[in-house]
Amino acid sequence: MSKFYDFFGGSRKTIPSWSGRLQSTGKQVKSIIRSNRGNVGMMFAMLSVPLVALAGAGIDYAHVNKVRAEMQAACDAGALAGMRAKSKPGTDYLKIAKDYFENNLGPQLSDKRPDIQIAETDKGIEITATKDVPTTTLSLVNIDSIPVTVNCQSEYAKLLPMEVVFVLDYSGSMNARTRDRSSRKWQAARDATQQLIHQLTANESFTDVDIALVPFSHYVRGTLPGQFVRPQGRNCRCRRGWRGRRCRQACRARQASSNPPEVTACFNDRGYPYNLTDSTPTDDTASKWPVVNNSHCRLMQRRNLNILPLTNDYELVRNTLASYRPASLTHIQLGLAFGRHVLSDNEPFVEGGPDNDPDKPKVLILLTDGRQTAPGNGPRRASVWQAENNIEEICTNIKDKGVIIFTVAYDVRDAETRRRLRQCSSEPNTPDNHPYYYEPYRGEDLFGAFAGIGHQLNPDSLRLSN
Numbered sequence: 001m002s003k004f005y006d007f008f009g010g011s012r013k014t015i016p017s018w019s020g021r022l023q024s025t026g027k028q029v030k031s032i033i034r035s036n037r038g039n040v041g042m043m044f045a046m047l048s049v050p051l052v053a054l055a056g057a058g059i060d061y062a063h064v065n066k067v068r069a070e071m072q073a074a075c076d077a078g079a080l081a082g083m084r085a086k087s088k089p090g091t092d093y094l095k096i097a098k099d100y101f102e103n104n105l106g107p108q109l110s111d112k113r114p115d116i117q118i119a120e121t122d123k124g125i126e127i128t129a130t131k132d133v134p135t136t137t138l139s140l141v142n143i144d145s146i147p148v149t150v151n152c153q154s155e156y157a158k159l160l161p162m163e164v165v166f167v168l169d170y171s172g173s174m175n176a177r178t179r180d181r182s183s184r185k186w187q188a189a190r191d192a193t194q195q196l197i198h199q200l201t202a203n204e205s206f207t208d209v210d211i212a213l214v215p216f217s218h219y220v221r222g223t224l225p226g227q228f229v230r231p232q233g234r235n236c237r238c239r240r241g242w243r244g245r246r247c248r249q250a251c252r253a254r255q256a257s258s259n260p261p262e263v264t265a266c267f268n269d270r271g272y273p274y275n276l277t278d279s280t281p282t283d284d285t286a287s288k289w290p291v292v293n294n295s296h297c298r299l300m301q302r303r304n305l306n307i308l309p310l311t312n313d314y315e316l317v318r319n320t321l322a323s324y325r326p327a328s329l330t331h332i333q334l335g336l337a338f339g340r341h342v343l344s345d346n347e348p349f350v351e352g353g354p355d356n357d358p359d360k361p362k363v364l365i366l367l368t369d370g371r372q373t374a375p376g377n378g379p380r381r382a383s384v385w386q387a388e389n390n391i392e393e394i395c396t397n398i399k400d401k402g403v404i405i406f407t408v409a410y411d412v413r414d415a416e417t418r419r420r421l422r423q424c425s426s427e428p429n430t431p432d433n434h435p436y437y438y439e440p441y442r443g444e445d446l447f448g449a450f451a452g453i454g455h456q457l458n459p460d461s462l463r464l465s466n
Contacts, residue, residue: 018154060135064146067133071114072151073243074104075127076464079154082118082125083462084451086203094118097125114148123157123465141397144248144305157463161208161360163310163352164200164457166193167339167408168370170215170305170331175368179411185369186326188443189410192450193321199454200313208360209352210310212342213316216335218296218328218374219266222307228348229263230279230288264306266297269334269387272377276337276393278344278401299327309342310351336424339364340398356402364398364458366424367408371417388420395424406453408438410446420438 014197057149082097103112114131132145174186182188201209212219267273269287303325308317343362344351353360376387399405407421418439422429425436435456438449 006108006342011015056136057400060138060146064133064148064301067131068148068150070106071129071131071148072152074106075150075152076099076154077101077104078118078144079125079127079152080462083154083156084195084199086125086198094125094440097127101127101129121153121155124153126153127151145198146456153465155465156202156206157465158458159200159202159206159208160458161237162200162363162457163212163312163343163360164208164363164365165212165214165339165342167214167216167335167364167366168193168324169217169326169330169332169335169370170281170303170326170372171217171373172326172328172376173330173370174326178446180442180444182443184387185410185443186324188446189367190324192446193367194318195313195447195452196450197317199451200458204314206219207312207314207384209316210312211308212310212339212351213317213320213324214335214339214342215307215324216331216338217300217303217305217326218331219268219300219391220307220334220338221264221266221297221300221305222338223262223264224267224289224348226260226263228382229265229267230290231284263291266292266293266300267334267338269331269337269377269382269464274378275333275377276390277397278340278346280347296328303327307338307342309349316318329373330368330370332368332372333376333390334374336364336366336391336394336398339366340394340403343403344401345387352422362403363406364403365453366421367410368421369410371412371414391420399426404457406434406436406438407448408440408449410442 031049032111034313072259076101080095082093083102085091085093085096098116101116102113112131114129119126128149128151130145130147130149134145135143138146138417154355157169168189170186174184174189176185177183178185183191197211198204201207236238267289270281270289272282274287275283275285279287281289304320304323305325305327306320308320311317333405342349342365345354352362354361372384372387372391375382375384376390378390395405405426407425409418409421412418412421422431422434422437427435427436428434429437438452440449
């Protein structure tokens with residue numbers, strides 16, 4: 001019993017009543033409830049989880065933004081690469097766009113590749129990529145990942161009207177394989193030319209670009225009006241000197257009247273100095289083109305090496321270019337002269353517009369893989385040396401008319417020929433600064449050179465639309 005008294009704090013007389021005891025307990029509870037000591041600790045304990053999640057959200061969203069930036073950069077690179085590849089015939093440009101996208105992804109995306117959708121639009125290529133980026137601290141509030149979506153579109157934008165003639169070497173040496181052994185030289189030149197045409201015409205949708213083809217070998221083959229061709233038929237057998245003058249005039253008149261309205265044949269170099277200019281032939285026989293009919297010409301005929309005048313029928317251009325095959329020797333001077341005639345508004349070719357037209361500039365692109373091997377006419381006699389000198393004069397005359405000249409020395413071994421081609425290109429053309437002159441050696445280098453020409457002619461053509 002004494003223990004009972006001790007428990008309640010006193011003797012029998014001092015034991016409090018049960019009601020008093022309960023009243024005392026209630027006061028203690030109220031004091032606890034009213035007390036604010038330790039509230040911060042309790043509140044922090046209760047809010048610790050959401051606070052940690054919010055703090056970690058900044059880290060997670062920073063990571064997400066970095067992933068989005070990497071995906072957008074890869075998307076842009078893929079879309080542009082796909083559009084560039086689209087201009088190259090026979091390429092799977094959608095696959096190239098996808099490969100570029102994946103190869104440009106950074107280490108942030110090494111764990112799982114995004115889902116990619118690539119489609120061709122009316123104007124270009126569109127890429128959409130999505131990826132669920134896993135979170136770290138946000139998973140504490142049941143946010144395990146954040147979806148990221150990027151979109152990009154590439155298209156041809158500002159394209160410029162122009163007249164472009166491709167003066168292409170189709171001599172026998174173009175039948176050799178490229179240095180990388182991937183194809184024949186003429187095949188690489190054909191595909192690079194087609195790529196550039198696609199680039200300038202937005203894959204043949206922009207029709208304000210006129211294209212001409214001048215394949216050259218030992219001669220140049222094409223169709224000319226009969227009055228601009230030297231009289232055909234037997235040679236005039238007349239006395240020499242002034243006594244035979246009337247005979248020769250009558251004979252040439254008979255021959256000229258026998259020429260058909262148009263002559264399709266192989267043509268050689270005109271007489272000097274007519275062969276240096278784009279002047280229309282006159283009554284002077286030296287100003288007209290002589291017809292050639294020999295084994296070299298018959299080979300050129302079988303290889304379909306015919307001039308295609310300026311046109312915006314790109315299917316015709318494509319089919320004509322695909323039909324060309326190499327043949328015989330190299331007459332750079334003759335090809336260059338006919339290239340100028342095709343661009344000129346002088347007869348015999350009338351498809352070209354006026355020179356120095358700011359709304360439609362003229363461009364000549366000369367490609368060769370070797371030195372001049374055919375003779376050219378001069379003031380005294382025809383020779384290869386004279387033809388080489390003629391090349392320099394013709395280039396100067398062409399540039400004086402405001403024509404832009406690009407020259408491509410494709411795997412040319414001869415240093416003097418490379419120098420001559422460089423100086424033929426538009427200025428500047430110094431050894432250290434020659435933006436209009438290219439020296440590709442392999443097939444892939446040639447594609448890069450022609451892509452560079454396209455960029456110079458249309459620097460704002462390819463863009464990202466969003």
